[in-house]
Amino acid sequence: MNGMKSYHTAPRRWPVAVALMGAGLMLAGCQTSTGPAAQIASIDTAQGSAENIASLTAVIARSPSDPQAYNVRGSAFGKAGRYPEAIQDFDTAIRLDPNFYQAYANRALIWRFSGDNAKSLQDYNRALQLNSGYDAAYIGRGNLYRLAGRPQEAFADFEQAIKLDTTDPRAYHNRGLLYQAQGQHSFALEDFSTAISMAPNAAEPYNGRGVSYLALGDEDNAFDDFNTAIKLDEANAEGWANQALVYERRGDKARARRSYQQSLRLDPNYAPAMSGLERTKSG
Template identity: 30%
Template sequence: MDKNQTGIELMKEGKWEEAAQAFMEAIEAQPNDPVAYINFGNVLTAVGDNERAINFYNKAITLDENATAAYYSKGGVYYDEQNFEEAKNMYETALKKGLETGDNFFMLGMSLAQLGNSRLALPYLQRSTELLEQDAEAHFQYGLCLAREGVIDEAIKVLEEAIELDPQHADALYNLGVAYGYKEDGEKALEMFNRALDVQPDHLLAGNGKKLIEGKDLH
């Protein structure tokens, strides 16, 4: 097993220092291979040393301007720092250079959504659900984005898919309740708010939604 593979296995076990050591040895053995620099950057990101992580991703890009994983990883650092404009740029660059993974489409969509561009986010989030068929969060975020754009029937369908994948997704249940409320289906809305509260009893928004519906029923 090469040093990069060893390091990745150690990362999975949360052994950051040992993983860093393995990647450092990989860099020493092949100083012109961008992969080890990206992997080392990922260890630094995992332990919160974002500034040094960016330096390692940049080094990888210097060695190979088409190192898509380096742009993707840089995007992750910027996203975590809530620098959504830079995150978007990194995910876009990764996409242009051929990184057509579900995760990259998802993060590009999420960055655009965070920047308030739901309409631009939609096709990327939609593509992420096609590639990440079993990912409840991808379906949830796509459904949320559709709802923001007023495409309520489609939003309901996608949010229901999210809940099928993860019946414990309280936010998806809550937003499905909102969507049914928008369609003036109080019964379904109440059912979803109750289900959200079963999963997460302190879900304030679901609690408020429930009170609102039950208040209407009293009048």
């Protein structure tokens, strides 16, 4: 799709905020696809409620040899943050069907959430050995590489998922983050826009696109995107901090301060909001 694009050697460490050259400010970065809820949602539609898990347990009681039943309940456990139980269910699914590549990819995600990146990588690799055309495994492994500071490998995996005509917006969004971190904002804008077209109700791609708009000096479009991100997800600390930065750049310190404060109410440890609030505490 993007054969003319080149991806150059990346810095060793990916920042959580993008420095705007000459602005002296820090822009809140996108952390999309890093949280358990967002990732589990992409692998299964099962909900993590106690009622739903109870229903899935009843299904397993009726069909104790059905690997798919364990895979679905494992995803529900993952959504509920019950990682040991999720791992146990994926283990059972794989034992019942050693070629169950979806269960390997799902278990890989839970291993990552549990902090075991080595086991996560092993499971993604196994899923792709079983099905080299499984786009979700490329996206999951790519995100694992991205978060581990291995951008070249991450980029290759997102590219492969896109070549497979994935309908998962994470492939474009995460590739956009890599372009963005390299300062290739025109390419990043294209990828974020594609992700938005696939998932128009997701806040994160709007935040990402706003970051690149602002880096390119397009303050109005950036502001629109940050406002849309907040409208879609009022609990998005990054969106509030990004909106605050635009207010700050426009000289409206009072509104900037309120938005930074809201960001910190949502995430008291969010560094861009803390530094922004410090800059705007007077005036």
